[in-house]
Amino acid sequence: MMRIDWIDKLRHFLQTMAFSLTVSAVQYAFRPERPYEVAMVYSLAIGFFIWASIDFGRHLFPSTLETGWPQGSAGVILPIAGITLGYTLGTLTSDSWFGWSSWGSQGLAELRLSLLITLVAGSSITYYFYIRNKAAYLQARMNEARQHANEARLKLLETQLEPHMLFNTLANLRVLIGIDPQRAQDMLDRMVAYLRATLDASRASSHPLEREFDRLRDYLELMAVRMGPRMRYTLDLPADLAGVPIPTLLLQPLVENSIKHGLEPKLEGGAITVGARLDGGLLRLEVSDTGVGFDTTTARSDGFGLAQVQERLATAYGERAGLQRQSIPGQGTSVHLSLPLAP
Amino acid sequence: MTQPTALIAEDEPLLAQALQAELARAWPELRIVASVGDGASAVQQTLALLPDVLFFDIRMPGQSGLEAAAELAEQWPPASAPTRPFPALVFVTAYDQYAVQAFEAQAVDYLLKPLQAARLQKTVEKLALALAKPAQAAINLEATLDQLRGLLASPSAAPRPPLRVIQASVGNTIRMVPIDEVLCFEAADKYVRVLTAEREYLIRTPLKELQEQLDTAVFWQIHRGTIVRTLAIDAVTRDEAGKAFVALRGLKEKFVVSRLYAHLFKAM
Numbered sequence: 001m002m003r004i005d006w007i008d009k010l011r012h013f014l015q016t017m018a019f020s021l022t023v024s025a026v027q028y029a030f031r032p033e034r035p036y037e038v039a040m041v042y043s044l045a046i047g048f049f050i051w052a053s054i055d056f057g058r059h060l061f062p063s064t065l066e067t068g069w070p071q072g073s074a075g076v077i078l079p080i081a082g083i084t085l086g087y088t089l090g091t092l093t094s095d096s097w098f099g100w101s102s103w104g105s106q107g108l109a110e111l112r113l114s115l116l117i118t119l120v121a122g123s124s125i126t127y128y129f130y131i132r133n134k135a136a137y138l139q140a141r142m143n144e145a146r147q148h149a150n151e152a153r154l155k156l157l158e159t160q161l162e163p164h165m166l167f168n169t170l171a172n173l174r175v176l177i178g179i180d181p182q183r184a185q186d187m188l189d190r191m192v193a194y195l196r197a198t199l200d201a202s203r204a205s206s207h208p209l210e211r212e213f214d215r216l217r218d219y220l221e222l223m224a225v226r227m228g229p230r231m232r233y234t235l236d237l238p239a240d241l242a243g244v245p246i247p248t249l250l251l252q253p254l255v256e257n258s259i260k261h262g263l264e265p266k267l268e269g270g271a272i273t274v275g276a277r278l279d280g281g282l283l284r285l286e287v288s289d290t291g292v293g294f295d296t297t298t299a300r301s302d303g304f305g306l307a308q309v310q311e312r313l314a315t316a317y318g319e320r321a322g323l324q325r326q327s328i329p330g331q332g333t334s335v336h337l338s339l340p341l342a343p
Numbered sequence: 344m345t346q347p348t349a350l351i352a353e354d355e356p357l358l359a360q361a362l363q364a365e366l367a368r369a370w371p372e373l374r375i376v377a378s379v380g381d382g383a384s385a386v387q388q389t390l391a392l393l394p395d396v397l398f399f400d401i402r403m404p405g406q407s408g409l410e411a412a413a414e415l416a417e418q419w420p421p422a423s424a425p426t427r428p429f430p431a432l433v434f435v436t437a438y439d440q441y442a443v444q445a446f447e448a449q450a451v452d453y454l455l456k457p458l459q460a461a462r463l464q465k466t467v468e469k470l471a472l473a474l475a476k477p478a479q480a481a482i483n484l485e486a487t488l489d490q491l492r493g494l495l496a497s498p499s500a501a502p503r504p505p506l507r508v509i510q511a512s513v514g515n516t517i518r519m520v521p522i523d524e525v526l527c528f529e530a531a532d533k534y535v536r537v538l539t540a541e542r543e544y545l546i547r548t549p550l551k552e553l554q555e556q557l558d559t560a561v562f563w564q565i566h567r568g569t570i571v572r573t574l575a576i577d578a579v580t581r582d583e584a585g586k587a588f589v590a591l592r593g594l595k596e597k598f599v600v601s602r603l604y605a606h607l608f609k610a611m
Binding site for chain 2: 178225
């Protein structure tokens with residue numbers, strides 16, 4: 001059952017009435033010898049019945065979302081039936097208003113003319129509403145898509161500039177400034193590089209693998225200062241793969257997951273390994289950790305980080321890229337990506 | 344007065360070191376008896392060393408600062424010192440996800456990272472004042488429990504749709520157990536026991552996750568590891584040691600009520 005939007009109906013009704021008045025005004029302008037009242041009453045009555053039969057009649061049929069208009073042949077039959085019905089009822093009503101009949105032989109020419117006017121006016125206004133609804137629908141869809149994209153961007157930024165990470169890093173920095181200015185400077189440089197890369201990531205869609213690994217090193221170095229001996233890491237990038245393009249900061253969320261869900265909850269900490277290798281024309285990337293791991297049969301939703309990586313892979317490479325994740329509770333988690341060398 | 348003592352629980356070594364240094368400046372008489380990197384050690388060391396003040400980082404590996412504090416409250420006072428007042432608690436956090444300012448004036452204090460010398464000074468003054476009035480310390484545990492309850496109940500990121508049915512695997516089949524039949528959830532090692540009047544199921548969803556999806560009017564948490572159906576509670580009894588136990592209609596087992604949730608059971 002379709003819900004009827006009465007405000008919408010009222011709007012359509014008023015627009016139809018205004019259009020009917022315009023039609024009668026045009027008629028009067030061409031035939032000033034007939035009283036304006038006649039053209040007005042007929043026009044309003046016919047307009048009203050056509051509007052009522054089409055605007056309410058369309059709810060009897062299944063309609064498309066885009067326009068609220070019936071699908072297939074019903075979409076053609078409805079206006080024809082509506083106009084015919086509206087013309088008949090409108091003419092009969094107006095006849096009884098004036099106390100005469102339009103159906104006698106003397107009014108045949110008159111009848112033909114008014115039928116023609118009704119057909120033209122009725123089709124135009126129906127078409128007008130059809131187009132307008134469609135435009136409104138498309139506009140709404142566009143706004144929705146834009147909002148969705150903005151939300152996704154914001155969420156990405158929020159996860160990358162996670163307040164805990166930010167303030168804890170700053171707290172460490174504050175300490176280092178007092179006791180080891182050289183290390184503090186180094187940490188600040190890495191933080192600047194990390195922040196710049198994060199904020200720029202939405203601008204450049206891809207960069208060489210070497211750059212990706214540099215950014216991961218910045219991030220991991222920041223975490224190494226914070227976590228001390230609880231975290232060790234290895235980055236393994238063969239020299240001949242340094243120039244291979246890869247979507248910007250694709251691996252970042254995976255490394256973050258390893259820290260956040262793998263090593264941080266583990267008392268003794270552990271190691272993170274990020275590696276790249278070539279395998280049968282495919283680039284294989286691996287992010288693995290020796291953290292707490294999880295039970296793959298019960299893991300709840302994959303989380304924003306992993307979903308985002310999957311989405312980006314699909315956008316950039318479609319079917320040609322793949323992602324697998326393995327985890328053993330107590331032993332760690334590894335994520336394997338495979339992607340083509342050229343986008 | 345004897346020299347005041349403190350324990351620091353902070354998993355980031357540099358920050359632990361810095362807090363210690365800042366405290367040495369702001370409160371020279373204070374002696375740090377231990378500095379640990381996780382919640383479980385914090386509980387253990389506190390019970391062993393009985394410091395006057397605890398500085399707990401909220402986010403730590405294993406047990407969080409909040410959970411560690413709750414467990415301490417549970418085990419207080421230690422058998423070795425039955426009259427010892429509960430230590431003053433200060434939470435240290437990088438990000439205020441619990442809106443901790445709300446209790447600036449209360450029993451539990453908080454500090455935001457990076458630490459600010461002036462703010463730390465304020466905390467130190469407050470602590471010194473509280474330690475000088477030992478009578479006040481008696482109320483400390485109740486007030487601390489009150490606040491911990493509020494903090495532990497802080498809603499997680501997104502409210503989740505209510506759970507209507509428990510899907511429990513039994514051998515090769517998945518049994519669909521309507522939530523209305525469940526009398527009790529109890530954490531047991533890696534599993535959660537789901538108890539109905541007829542039988543018992545084991546599921547792997549953590550209790551914490553289940554709790555977010557349960558109606559708090561229908562199910563009460565009575566212990567860190569136990570959630571019971573309110574209307575199924577038959578009686579609550581106390582043993583000589585003051586420990587409370589819940590008996591459920593339809594189950595023979597009894598369930599311990601932790602001190603944190605004891606306030607739920609008071610005669611009208």
